[in-house]
Amino acid sequence: MPVEGYRIAADxxxxxxxxxxxxxxxxxxxxxxxxxxxxxxVKISFPRPVSQGSIHDRDIHAGQHHVPLASLCLPR
Structure with a gap:
């Protein structure tokens, strides 16, 4: 049985x-x-804008990639 969080994200x-x-x-x-x-x-994948570990990579482990998702309003 899917948990509520998965049910919302999978919609x-x-x-x-x-x-x-x-x-x-x-x-x-x-x-x-x-x-x-x-x-x-739910796995979301897209190419990184810069190579991982390069001098321009500010988030080597992609730990902050969730931040834009946090702006979504959850359905009621």
Whole structure:
């Protein structure tokens, strides 16, 4: 049985590739979403703007990539 958080995140009317594109300033074709119900996981993938570990990489472990998602208002 999916947990509530997964149910919300897996809902394509709440979040999809177009939403990710808007939040992260990328082309929607670059975003991929993987919904894995058996694990209650939604994985979002898109190319990094700079190479990981390069001199211009300010977030080597991508630990702050969740911040734009936090701006979404959850459905009631």
């Amino acid at each position: 394509e009317t709440f979040i999809d590739e177009r939403t990710i594109a808007r939040l992260y300033g990328i082309d929607a074709a670059m975003a991929e979403m993987f919904r894995i119900p058996s694990l209650n996981v």
